[in-house]
Amino acid sequence: MTTVESMAPEATLDDVLQAAKAVTSRFSDDYYREVDERDAFPEEFAKAAEKAGLHSVMIPEEYGGWGLGVTEASVITEEINRSGGAGAAIHAAMFAMGIVVGHGSDELKKKWLPQITSGDVRLTTFALTEPNAGTETSKLATTARRDGDDWVFNGQKVFISRAAYTDLMVIMARTSPSPDPAKPGLGISCFLVDIRDVDPARLSMKKIPLIFNHHTYELFIDDLRVPGDALIGEEGMGFKYLFDGLNAERIVIAAECIGDGRWFVDRAVKYANERVLFGKPIGANQGIQHPIAKGYAHLEAADAMRWKAAAAYDAKAENAGALANMAKFLAAEASWELAEACMQTHGGFGLAKEYDIERKFRDNRVFQVAPVSPNMVLNYLSHKVLGMPKSY
CATH class of the missing domain: 2.40.110.10 (Butyryl-CoA Dehydrogenase, subunit A, domain 2)
Structure with missing residues (x-):
């Protein structure tokens, strides 16, 4: 397994992806379905992700982390959601620790960051x-x-x-x-x-x-x-520090939406090709094809914005906040569009727990509300980017 000990700043995105897959491949739909039915925390997954160092991707090497950026963090959260899980199990440790790394004292960082990367303290x-x-x-x-x-x-x-x-x-x-x-x-x-x-x-x-x-x-x-x-x-300066963390949060959550969207596309296409009604696969009907294809096009556009936002954040570009907000907005819209298309494609079976569609459907709905609502993103863009009067 690729772990934090073997990862370095020159690691490629594929290296990071393979490190994430080494963990996510161990947790099947059955695992997440059973955890959901018990209303339990996915503790086994969180511990495995922590042991592999996935949560410490943005912590500098000198403290035992990977020393990488939000771009790499987004690769990890996308893979978690694409595999059927939820990046929420570990993502706060990524962006919350970004605040500590960026603004904490040397003493604070020396005290806590090594304990976080080693797993001596649980996720933040x-x-x-x-x-x-x-x-x-x-x-x-x-x-x-x-x-x-x-x-x-x-x-x-x-x-x-x-x-x-x-x-x-x-x-x-x-x-x-x-x-x-x-x-x-x-x-x-x-x-x-x-x-x-x-x-x-x-x-x-x-x-x-x-x-x-x-x-x-x-x-x-x-x-x-x-x-x-x-x-x-x-x-007294925490409000300023907060936005560093929130911009990173928007990007890793945009990636989670991308992961969900790809999960929905995969399930919808597979079912559409296999389900036969009236003598042909239902995927031969444009009424089934077009919603999936349209959502897929929107997802690819949102993904392009995710990469652009992540690059801007890691480069400390002035427009990183605007791009992070747009990435989250577009990715949440596209993934929800595909959640509905996937549910409709499966029909009644989409409501059956054994197909996992309804579970991911419920999980994905949160992105329409949190961590920032679509209306607040539009307010931000209208006022801060486009220069229109403040409405809130």
Whole structure:
């Protein structure tokens, strides 16, 4: 198996893909179907991916990572979704650690990054969203105040994926009011918090039942005391750091959408060629062919934008944010179009769990909502890129 120990910065994309396939090939539809039916976390897959170092692709070599970029990370998440799984099991460790790598102190990086790459601590999650501060991040109400050498947190978070299966959590909290009404994000800070052995009275979790199996939680934080060195970068500048992570997140999730789209195409084409009605394969009918072909064309266009966005992000280009948003928007649209085409192609069998279509259909629907809604992408492009008046 290709592992982190054998990977180097000059590794080709195919090297990265083969490393991912060495893991994904061990987990079949039966595995994911059984995990879904139990509403369980895909822990065996996550551990295998972690052991192979897939989660540490963006962590520098000096800390035991691969030293590669979001381009390579997107290859991994695409393969996970194309194989029938969900990149959500490990993807936060990629983009959340990007924030630590880009903005954390040397001491913070030396303390935690080697433990993450070695697997001594479990996959990291990202605690941002709140009940009254979803898309409007600057309104978040969770606070962190100084008390001696420590920080004390109070607040509530919601839709925090994998929270019960992580040791480290990147938490966004307000440490001071914004000094500038025109810049409401100022005063928000970013922290890397060890939640092992935390008193449940200080940090409690409640699982949120959802239509897909991503293990998402609501968090209740009450006087949670955290060491002072948990702060990432400069106090009050977390909102700026956040967008580095979110742009990477949009790209790896665009790749997950691409992976889903290819999964749907493969299943739809196979079934259309095999299913015979009225004396011929149903794939001979344009009513079946055209929706799949149209979705495939849109998927290929979205994939081109994914590569463009990833290259811009890794090059630290000024337009990386716009490209990352467009990549996520186009990939989510194309994969959902193919999810519907695949479901329609299978007809009643698409609803049967043994075909796995309904499971992937449910999993893919989240990308129409999160991590950024299509409307907010269009708002961003309208205002930030095209120069029209702000609508939100």
